[in-house]
Amino acid sequence: MPFEQRLGLLLDEELSSRDNRRISRLLKQAKLRYNQAVLEDVDYRSSRGLDRLQIQTLAGGEWMRQKQNLILTGPTGTGKSWLACAFGQQACRQSIATYYTTATRLFEDLSVSQADGTLPRKRRQLSRMPLLIIDDLGIGGIDLQLGPILLDILDQQSMEGALIITSQYPPEKWYDLFGDPTVADAILDRVVHRAHAISLKGESMRKLKSKKIS
Template sequence: MELTNLLGKLKMDHLEAQLDVVCEQAAKRELDYKSFLSEALQTEWQGRHLRGIEARLRLARFPWVKTLDQFDYDFQPSLDRKQVRELAGLSFVERAHNVVILGPPGVGKTHLSVGLGVKAVEAGYSVLFLTLESLMTRLVRAQHENRLERSLQQLTYPKLLMIDELGYLPLSRTEASLFFRLVVRRYERSSLIVTSNKSFLDWGEIFNDHVLATAILDRLLHYSTTLNIKGESYRLKEKRKAGLLGQPRAEAENEEVITDA
């Protein structure tokens, strides 16, 4: 049977596409049969691995793809780099633990969340990114259409579910109840990353129910890591550079002290 035909039947598309290059390199390096076979299979595996990453990235529905290496730690010195490195090892995903990222708007919460999500995708985990608004729209619609159970089951499937922008808008009692049901479904089964601009003390207002907020936090924080970013917005930083805004209050106060001295 012709080699190209055989590779097609075995569905080795990546090796078939790179076969001439692999053979040429093997000849130049004078590889023995076992080494050549290893190189050929490695080529196929790498192609499949990259194709798998691309497919999982599409399914994750990230708003954009940014890595942890692209994060500007110097601009956010309050962030514990060691803690982020530990999270990047993804043991929290393997153990079905959660991550909560807190901070004011624009400090990089979503960037960190997506960066961890990309790491999980590259490691072979199923990942899904949703804003709180899109999550609530999805669950409320499913409830109205009598398919809530199916929707909750689908949201339980991803090994890592990321919920962005918790706290920007208050939830109704119905929405808060649906969020609680989702957290309960995933509790100790799979991981959540949640970003919020509100401290935990304010979550009772977000959910319009302090008792329900406590129940959510109890499960969310039982096995979790919290990252608290206390810094200025990246977006405001760019406007300051352009001279569209004044200096941050702390810097302005420091300059006043120096001037008075």
């Protein structure tokens, strides 16, 4: 094999190894709930109401680079969290730093940070994420005192990156979640008006899997 060809293969191998290490590092930092979820494995059965072209277009990641948002809604078990993690995986492949958290854990972290004086640092950490995933918004309710803090985080983060929110509740129901209509309106203004929306339908995917096993 000529020297130039051997050198080219070595360079390709080194670049591939660097890419894999970078993706592994980003995935570790992302802390995705479903770290094996990938968009190539999306189940497009008609009952789920998914648009293959929309998913493939979103997979390109331009909406993330344009600092837009993605809202995934639907009943429990329809695969919202899995799909959010698949988009998180796709972001890491495209060198977009990602952070996943459930809404419940986020509010717990904010409460602790508020109590121990580390809230400014926590706020900066979340606000600077190129892709922030908040899973299951509305589960367990939203503390009135934390609504304005979340608004501040989303306000700053909207200038830095993209956002994925999953919820059993459609955006028009979010007013009831926050209790304070002013905060709810401000959050909706920052999230919904520049968001892509996917509404999942059908039977719980967990129930379908258990039926196959039985």
